[in-house]
Amino acid sequence: MARTSVLAKATTVESSPEIQDALAKAGRMVPGEVDVILRAADGSESVLPQELVRILAASASELAIGHAVTVLAAETNLTPAETAELLGLSRPFVARLLDSGDIPSSHLPDSSHRIVRLADILAFQARRARRQEGRRRIAEAAEDAGLPY
Template sequence: MPRRRVLAETTRLTPAEAAEVLGLSRPFTVRLLDAGAIPSDRLPDGRHRLVRLADVLAFQERRDRRSEGRRRVAEAAEEAGLPY
């Protein structure tokens, strides 16, 4: 079982740490940051950025809701005998 950390929502994470929280790869998480799916702030050097834990958790919640919605649609289609 993976270890869980308890952090304040104001905590700032690196993209690698955000990826770990989400259970995603760092490159995929960076693409999400680039696309604006998860807000991030660039540091003054312009190369590095930080992500608020609250924004990572909000993204995860949206992702979980979409997944649950798709699951419910698939179940309803199956119960109705419709192809899905």
């Protein structure tokens, strides 16, 4: 039986330009300094936990600048193909990253198929972004100093 893509089942939200100002305002909410209250149709109310307020503020900030937001648990397991899709890389390149241990993975029991934790993918992506930023800064410094590179 074929497995349905985790990414295809994830909840993705996109903003519209008409509400970006309201989203920007919501994105400036400081968790711990604001309460978010849900009011049901019957009038009952519930205060959201601060963890959820943090998620809402972070999501609102991204939506305000026109980014789509996809909700997945950090413990979600993805296939190498889904990992490649998420990172915007080819599946064979991701397989090499998994083989080298640059992105941790584990094998399914009694199988050669691998799974990758979303948290590990995000950690790899953050490391990669830091390296790219470092290279950009070095290139800028060399250019400012008039050095060939």
